[in-house]
Structure formats: C-alpha cells, structure tokens
Amino acid sequence: MYGVVIAMIPALIVSIYFFGLGAVKVILISVIACLFFEWAIQKFLIKGKSTIGDGSAMITGVLLAFNVPSNLPIGIIIIGAFVSIAIAKMSFGGLGKNPFNPALVGRVFLLISFPVQMTSWPIPKPLFSSVVTDAITGPTPLGIVKEGLKSGETVSNIMSQVPTYAEGIIGGIGGSLGEVSVIALLIGAIYMFIKKIITWEIPVAFIGSVVIFTGILYLINPEMYISPIFHLVTGGLALGVFFMATDMVTSPMSSKGMLIFGLGAGVITVIIRVWGAYPEGVSFAILIMNAFVPLINKGFKPARFGKI
Amino acid sequence: MKTFKLGGVHPPENKFSSSEAIQTLPIPKKVFVSVSQHLGAPATVLVKRGDEVKTGQLIAKSSGFISANIHSPVTGKVSKLDNVMDQSGYKRPAIIIDTTEDVWEDGIDTTPDINREITLTKDEIIKRINEMGVVGLGGATFPTHVKMMVPDGKKAEYLIINGVECEPYLTSDHRLMLEKGEEMLIGTTILMKALGVAKAIVGIESNKPDAIQHLTQLATKFNGITVQALKVKYPQGGEKQLIKALTGREVPSAKLPIETGCVVDNVGTAFAVYEAVQKNKPLIERVVTVTGKAAKKPSNFRVRVGTPISELIEHAGGVPENLGKIIGGGPMMGKALMSAEAPIVKGSSGILLMPLEESDRAAMKSCIRCARCVSACPMGLEPYLIAQEVSHKMWDRTEADKVMDCIECGSCQYTCPSGRPLLDYIRLGKFKVGQIIRSRGKN
Numbered sequence: 043m044y045g046v047v048i049a050m051i052p053a054l055i056v057s058i059y060f061f062g063l064g065a066v067k068v069i070l071i072s073v074i075a076c077l078f079f080e081w082a083i084q085k086f087l088i089k090g091k092s093t094i095g096d097g098s099a100m101i102t103g104v105l106l107a108f109n110v111p112s113n114l115p116i117g118i119i120i121i122g123a124f125v126s127i128a129i130a131k132m133s134f135g136g137l138g139k140n141p142f143n144p145a146l147v148g149r150v151f152l153l154i155s156f157p158v159q160m161t162s163w164p165i166p167k168p169l170f171s172s173v174v175t176d177a178i179t180g181p182t183p184l185g186i187v188k189e190g191l192k193s194g195e196t197v198s199n200i201m202s203q204v205p206t207y208a209e210g211i212i213g214g215i216g217g218s219l220g221e222v223s224v225i226a227l228l229i230g231a232i233y234m235f236i237k238k239i240i241t242w243e244i245p246v247a248f249i250g251s252v253v254i255f256t257g258i259l260y261l262i263n264p265e266m267y268i269s270p271i272f273h274l275v276t277g278g279l280a281l282g283v284f285f286m287a288t289d290m291v292t293s294p295m296s297s298k299g300m301l302i303f304g305l306g307a308g309v310i311t312v313i314i315r316v317w318g319a320y321p322e323g324v325s326f327a328i329l330i331m332n333a334f335v336p337l338i339n340k341g342f343k344p345a346r347f348g349k350i
Numbered sequence: 351m352k353t354f355k356l357g358g359v360h361p362p363e364n365k366f367s368s369s370e371a372i373q374t375l376p377i378p379k380k381v382f383v384s385v386s387q388h389l390g391a392p393a394t395v396l397v398k399r400g401d402e403v404k405t406g407q408l409i410a411k412s413s414g415f416i417s418a419n420i421h422s423p424v425t426g427k428v429s430k431l432d433n434v435m436d437q438s439g440y441k442r443p444a445i446i447i448d449t450t451e452d453v454w455e456d457g458i459d460t461t462p463d464i465n466r467e468i469t470l471t472k473d474e475i476i477k478r479i480n481e482m483g484v485v486g487l488g489g490a491t492f493p494t495h496v497k498m499m500v501p502d503g504k505k506a507e508y509l510i511i512n513g514v515e516c517e518p519y520l521t522s523d524h525r526l527m528l529e530k531g532e533e534m535l536i537g538t539t540i541l542m543k544a545l546g547v548a549k550a551i552v553g554i555e556s557n558k559p560d561a562i563q564h565l566t567q568l569a570t571k572f573n574g575i576t577v578q579a580l581k582v583k584y585p586q587g588g589e590k591q592l593i594k595a596l597t598g599r600e601v602p603s604a605k606l607p608i609e610t611g612c613v614v615d616n617v618g619t620a621f622a623v624y625e626a627v628q629k630n631k632p633l634i635e636r637v638v639t640v641t642g643k644a645a646k647k648p649s650n651f652r653v654r655v656g657t658p659i660s661e662l663i664e665h666a667g668g669v670p671e672n673l674g675k676i677i678g679g680g681p682m683m684g685k686a687l688m689s690a691e692a693p694i695v696k697g698s699s700g701i702l703l704m705p706l707e708e709s710d711r712a713a714m715k716s717c718i719r720c721a722r723c724v725s726a727c728p729m730g731l732e733p734y735l736i737a738q739e740v741s742h743k744m745w746d747r748t749e750a751d752k753v754m755d756c757i758e759c760g761s762c763q764y765t766c767p768s769g770r771p772l773l774d775y776i777r778l779g780k781f782k783v784g785q786i787i788r789s790r791g792k793n
Contacts, residue, residue, distance in 0.1 A: 138768075297725070343732070346603070347590065348603045349730075350602045
C-alpha cells in the first residue's frame with residue numbers, strides 16, 4: 043500500500059512547487075483528517091484493532107487533496123475527509139469492502155455541496171518566480187473550452203487562450219493540486235507498474251478509449267471538438283487513470299473485466315466532457331464504473347484452464 | 351524456451367542441496383511401514399506379529415484396482431501391527447519391523463550393473479510394475495500400473511517424464527537424473543513399451559542445466575526420447591501444466607491427462623520402474639532431500655521406506671537450535687509435520703527444516719481485491735472468491751466456481767499481500783464439495 047504513497051511523491055512535490063503553502067496545508071489537513079476519522083471509527087464504533095497502519099487512509103488523504111483546489115477552506119477539507127473515510131469506506135466495513143473509491147466520493151460530494159469553492163482554482167505560481175498577476179484565481183483549461191464552445195466560439199479561437207500541450211505535460215496549468223503536471227503523475231505510474239501495484243489493462247483501455255472517441259469527434263469537426271491530445275494532457279485524466287481507476291479494491295478482478303472497466307470509464311469521461319454540464323468527467327466516470335464492478339466480475343471470469 | 355501460459359509464480363529457488371551426491375542412509379533399527387502409502391485402498395496385511403521377513407518380501411497385498419503392494423524394506427522380525435502417526439498427523443495402520451540384518455529375497459538383483467536389454471512383453475511389464483508396488487513418486491503416489499492401462503477408446507501418444515522439480519529447496523529428482531540418468535532412461539523406454547508409444551519427452555526446468563546436458567547426451571542412445579528444457583515457473587511440475595508446456599495441449603476440466611494422449615510419470619518413478627522390471631526389485635527405497643534454511647547439512651539420502659524422519663534429520667547434522675517447523679514435502683505444497691517420528695513413505699520427496707523466524711504465518715489482513723491470486727492461479731480460478739464462498743459455507747457456489755479444478759499448488763496463498771490462508775479455505779472447500787459429489791453419485 044505504501045508503494046502508492048511513494049508513487050504520489052513526484053506529483054506532491056510539483057503541486058507544492060506551483061501552489062506553495064496552500065498545497066502543503068491542504069495535503070496535511072486532508073491526510074491528518076483521514077487518518078483521524080479511520081482511527082476514531084475503528085476504535086469507538088467498530089471497536090477493532092487500529093487499521094491506520096495499512097496505508098490506505100493515507101492514500102485516500104493524499105488523493106482527496108490532489109482532487110481539490112489549493113485554496114479550499116480547512117472546514118471543507120475536513121468534511122471531504124469525513125465523507126471519504128466514514129461514509130465511503132468505513133460504513134462498508136473498511137479496507138477492501140468499499141464499492142466506491144473513497145477519495146472520489148469525497149471529491150464529488152464536495153463538488154456538489156460547495157460548487158463555488160471547489161471550482162475557483164488559484165493560478166499556479168512557481169516558487170521563487172517573480173511573475174506578478176492580478177488574477178488570483180482562474181478557470182481550468184477544460185473550463186475555458188467548455189465556456190468558449192457554449193458561447194459559440196470556434197476551437198481555434200479558444201486554443202489561443204489555453205495553455206500549450208507542453209505546459210500541460212510538464213506542469214503549470216490551472217486546476218486541482220494533483221492535476222497540474224502529467225509528467226509527475228506518469229513517473230509515479232511507471233513506478234507502480236514496475237512494482238506491480240497496477241497492471242496495464244485499466245490505463246491502456248481508459249486512455250485508449252478517450253483517444254479513440256475524442257479522435258473520431260475531432261476528425262468529424264475540428265472546429266467543434268478539441269483534439270485528443272488536449273484531452274489527454276488536461277484535467278484529471280492522468281490522475282484518475284493511474285491513481286484512482288486502478289484502485290485494487292474498486293476495480294474488477296480479471297484481465298478482461300479490467301479492460302471493460304477502463305473502456306467504460308473512458309467513454310463516460312468523454313461524454314461528460316463533451317456534452318455534460320461539467321467541464322471534467324473523470325471522477326464521475328470512475329464512480330459510475332465502480333458501480334458496475336460486481337456485475338463485471340460475474341460476467342467476465344478469468345480464462346479457465348481446460349474449460350469445456 | 352517453453353513454459354505454460356496461465357498464471358504461475360517465481361518463489362526463491364533455494365536449492366541448497368543440488369550439488370550434494372546421494373548418500374545411502376544406514377538401515378534403521380526399527381521401521382514403520384504404513385499400509386496406505388499410495389493413492390487408493392490400503393493394502394491388506396499378510397504378516398503377523400513375530401513373523402520373520404526378508405528385505406523385499408511382500409508384506410501387504412494390493413486390495414483393489416487402485417491400490418499397491420507393499421514390501422518389507424528390511425530384514426527382521428515383525429514386532430507389532432499398530433496404528434502409527436503418519437505425515438498427515440493421523441494414526442494409520444502400519445507394520446513395525448525390528449531390523450536384524452539385510453538379507454534380500456531370492457531373485458532380486460542387487461548388483462550395481464546396468465541391465466540394458468528389455469526382455470519382457472507389454473503385459474508382463476505392467477504385471478511386474480504392479481507386483482513390485484511401484485507408485486508415482488512425484489508425490490501423488492498413484493499406482494503406476496493403473497496409469498499404464500490406457501482405457502478403451504483412448505490412445506496414448508506421448509509419455510512425459512517429469513524432471514521439472516519446481517518446488518523450491520527439493521533436489522532429489524535433480525540428483526537422481528545426474529546419478530542414475532541411464533537407468534532412468536531405460537525405465538522410460540520400458541514405460542514407452544508398456545504404453546505402446548513411440549515418443550517420450552523429458553521435461554526439465556532450465557535451472558538444472560547439468561541435468562539437461564547429461565540427459566540430452568544420454569538420450570541420443572535411446573529411440574524416441576527427447577529432452578526439453580523449460581523456462582522456470584512454478585507449478586510447472588503439475589502434470590496439467592507440464593503437458594501444456596510440452597505439447598500445448600490442455601487437459602479438460604475434471605478429465606485425466608490421457609484425454610490429451612499424454613501419460614506423465616516422474617523421473618523417480620521411471621527409475622523405480624527400471625529397478626522393478628530389470629532388477630526384479632520392489633519399491634522399498636527412494637531418494638529424499640533433507641534441507642531448509644535451518645538444516646545444518648542439506649543432503650540427499652537414499653532411504654528405506656518406513657525410516658523415521660528423525661533418523662534423516664540426525665544424519666543431516668541433527669536438530670538445529672533455531673528449528674521452527676518441519677515440513678514434509680516442499681515449501682509450496684508440503685504439510686507441517688506433527689511429529690518427527692512419522693515414517694518416510696513412497697511419496698516423500700523432501701523434509702524441510704524451517705528456522706523459527708520463517709515458521710510463523712503473516713498476520714491475516716482484509717482482502718484488498720488486488721487480484722494477484724487470480725493472475726497467479728495456473729488453473730484460471732478465482733481463489734479470493736472461492737475462499738469467501740467456503741468461509742460462508744456456500745458449497746453450491748464453491749462447486750460452480752470449479753473448486754475441484756484446484757491443483758493445490760499454493761500459488762495464490764504465496765502471492766497474497768494480505769497473508770490470507772487461501773489454500774486452507776480451498777482445501778476445505780474441495781473436501782466438502784468432494785463429499786457432496788460422491789453422495790450425489792450414491793442416490
């Protein structure tokens with residue numbers, strides 16, 4: 043379990059680099075609150091042995107922090123941690139029993155309950171840089187695209203207002219803590235892959251279906267739909283694909299099942315991003331697919347030796 | 351290099367005793383010869399208390415189609431017929447013999463000369479194998495003569511000789527291939543004749559390059575025998591996995607290997623067949639590895655059946671101070687022993703001395719549904735699911751999820767990061783579902 047924590051370190055460092063003390067504050071409060079709620083519930087309600095040592099509450103804490111803006115008020119973070127741990131995890135019986143990814147449940151709860159605070163993203167400002175901007179907060183690239191398309195602008199017009207692909211990959215685009223740098227997330231993902239914490243099926247199916255689906259739309263009308271590469275490097279896609287869709291507890295067991303899971307999550311993400319009310323759909327997509335996992339496990343059994 | 355496709359794990363090999371030559375263990379003062387050391391019905395005892403027996407004399411007779419003869423491993427006097435605790439921890443009927451000397455029955459060739467000419471016919475070979483009490487020495491101890499009788503409508507095409515020895519630590523088959531390679535290949539030729547097949551493949555994992563080289567060289571003198579090196583992966587020594595690795599064929603669920611035209615025998619069995627057919631010698635001794643991280647002197651012994659395990663440990667340097675557990679068999683499939691006084695049986699391939707620090711199981715934590723057990727299972731089962739069903743006593747669903755296909759290799763439990771005793775649950779499930787299936791047959 044701590045392997046996942048190690049894998050999150052590059053993204054953690056990048057987020058602190060861009061968001062400074064705000065990021066440190068959000069991450070610390072989220073982790074401490076998650077550990078506290080798990081410890082308290084285990085001790086006073088379940089009356090069992092403490093489980094905070096298994097590392098899963100810490101992962102939930104960091105992931106929750108990665109999914110919120112760096113200026114989120116302390117009270118809201120604690121509410122998010124409570125929903126993640128108490129409602130989404132411990133009420134089902136703790137680690138291994140929860141059907142939905144706890145951090146995502148917390149995030150979506152906050153997004154619906156506190157839409158203003160959850161969508162005012164501070165402009166990333168690298169440490170030690172002397173860039174001075176008037177704006178304190180700004181929308182995410184996906185938000186700019188959604189608003190632009192809604193008001194009838196063409197893609198080429200909008201693209202001049204959003205960060206370049208390179209900025210998306212290296213870091214520096216607006217958004218939640220953990221989604222500012224694709225490359226940092228990728229380093230963590232490679233580590234988890236080498237350590238065999240994650241397998242290839244879900245990331246490949248998830249990213250593949252996003253690329254194919256948005257690629258088809260882009261080929262139909264490049265002035266109405268943005269390019270697949272833009273979809274890949276912006277928003278929480280990399281964070282969702284590598285750190286949340288691959289969560290062992292809430293993803294299918296067989297190789298075939300994982301492919302179906304990734305495929306479904308990718309398709310739902312694109313549907314929400316392109317036609318939905320929200321600019322970003324990764325968290326909803328993963329949660330919806332989480333709900334299908336028991337069914338997928340029943341329908342897609344592993345290849346059996348000597349099956350007649 | 352060939353291997354099987356589905357699942358499998360790579361436990362540390364720890365083959366400490368692979369360069370230790372086989373030593374003959376002195377004959378013990380007392381032997382405990384179990385009458386049920388093979389798969390099938392226990393043998394019927396032919397001797398009574400006070401009888402004088404010679405080495406190699408028949409002392410218990412095969413009592414059914416699937417059963418095997420048992421011969422006296424020593425010369426001496428039957429001191430008692432009693433229940434003796436065996437390696438499973440249960441007391442089972444055994445013949446206890448006090449050793450006096452070592453005089454072999456007439457007609458047994460005890461010289462070391464290699465007897466190359468095969469004179470017996472197909473039927474005579476099967477009859478001889480039956481008489482000499484030869485059973486599968488890989489561990490399952492299925493009577494070999496039964497395997498040789500191919501059912502009507504089926505045809506054997508390949509004889510597969512299992513020299514994989516995929517269990518970590520064990521080296522008895524490895525040493526046998528190196529030291530008795532030619533005899534083993536003569537035994538293979540005898541088995542080919544009994545089965546009426548023209549082709550035999552010896553499968554050996556690539557971590558035994560000396561055995562592969564030695565047998566490949568010897569095999570050039572034999573017709574139809576090839577040696578195939580295999581990529582190391584546990585449990586390649588499982589017969590279904592070995593058939594898949596060597597021929598690409600898959601034994602259907604709940605069916606026998608003969609469905610794919612293959613018959614699998616262990617290298618130890620091939621050697622025992624050589625001795626039975628060419629030397630007229632019954633199966634009364636075998637090679638046993640005594641090893642483990644706690645073992646003072648990891649060794650390979652040629653041991654008479656019925657020897658108490660404590661004697662083997664004594665000759666391998668004695669009981670170590672930090673001994674935590676003694677395992678009969680390998681670390682993956684073997685079982686912890688209740689007592690070191692349990693006797694060696696025909697199916698004993700190794701004795702493992704585990705140090706204290708490696709003897710305790712990891713604390714059991716919640717299943718995190720990581721699916722490692724699913725990808726490790728060489729039979730494509732879902733161990734986490736079966737374990738859950740067994741713990742809820744849902745026998746119908748346990749059966750529907752094919753618990754009976756499990757080969758008990760232990761890969762799932764080995765790979766579980768939460769320390770869950772998956773194989774324990776599955777063994778219980780197999781036992782219960784097996785009972786249900788049998789009772790269904792009676793109605």
